[in-house]
Amino acid sequence: MRAAIYVRVSTEEQAVEGYSVGAQKELLQDYCLAEGWDVTAVYEDDGYSGRSDKRPAYRRMMAEMDLWDVVVVIKMDRIHRNSRNFMNMMDTLEKHGKMFVSSSESLDTTNALGRFVVDMIQRLAQLESEQIGERTYMGMREKAETLDSADTGKRTMGFTPPFGYRLRDGALVEDEDELPIVRRMFEEYSEGRTVDQICYSLNSEGILTRRGNPWNKRNMANILHNPVYAGYMRWEDLLIRHRATAPLTPGEFNDVQNRMASKVRDPSKRTVHLIPTEDDFLDEF
Missing domain, CATH: 3.40.50.1390 (Resolvase, N-terminal catalytic domain)
Incomplete structure (x- = not known):
């Protein structure tokens, strides 16, 4: 045999x-x-x-x-x-x-x-x-729900840091070379430039993604929709505040979300995920 x-x-x-x-x-x-x-x-x-x-x-x-x-x-x-x-x-x-x-x-x-x-x-x-998978998920969910109030500088869920940020000792920190590029993306989009136009100008200048790939509608949209650039990390339906430098205020981020949603032709697909602003906190009192 x-x-x-x-x-x-x-x-x-x-x-x-x-x-x-x-x-x-x-x-x-x-x-x-x-x-x-x-x-x-x-x-x-x-x-x-x-x-x-x-x-x-x-x-x-x-x-x-x-x-x-x-x-x-x-x-x-x-x-x-x-x-x-x-x-x-x-x-x-x-x-x-x-x-x-x-x-x-x-x-x-x-x-x-x-x-x-x-x-x-x-x-x-x-x-x-x-069952192991379910227990792992519940543990991560519990961690996410308590992380915002935790007395720790890490405040991350072990994720890969997005463009503009790095991890240092488990904490999210600014990437001084990348974060200004993120600021430029949001500013140009707020000024009326299209995603295609922003991608074209960055690629023509040789400014590429972290992996060295050209910018396109998909990876650019991922950045423009990511609340991490306004001070929040998203885990499923939860928002967790981080302490790294944020190039946007929550209000500026929400303006971009509304602008992007307004360009979607089908009203049923205009999903807008806004984040809390200072006014929202004031309304609670």
Whole structure:
């Protein structure tokens, strides 16, 4: 029997659960030796989530099924954490006369009972994965809701800083080269220039995005709609104030939002996301 060993670990799992790819390979090689199987291929995805099948080693393994007869993993969730992806894989293996073995769970697909048990365990693994995702989301939501009043200089949610800003010790800080460009974008748009005109003038001057790409309607609109430039970070429906330099007042930002919405021809698509101004705070008293 020709065996293909598949090992996987994501960064979070390795840190929390101690699943190293090296330990998995060693255990599986010993398992195949005890079964009398020849290990003809080893496939390793280090740092990839099991929720997606878009993993380079996994895809290479499935494309090279002529090299092996059985795929061996240490646990079922090493190869898939999504039951649909797992069952799609099992269908493919069955069509090609291949087998699947989970060594630590003593499961294989050579009989009907094994296939039934494998399906049940995989569904439980997906349930656990979804519950972890729900708990992670709730934790992030709770952090976002309390961050505005937190006595900390960071006030971020671990996001990639937008054009005009950087992160320093977890806190949002001004990028002295980029933020003046952002000021120019808002000023020119407020003066009546179109997004296309602003993009053209910046690109012609060699002023490009952080990644060195030309400005276009999409990436320019992302900046003009981002409340971070008026002192607020947005996380879903929440607004969180930050302490970095802001090139706009909330009122100036709202004026730009109204101007952009007025240019949308279809009234049903004129969604305007405004942010609180000083007048809004005064109205509360």
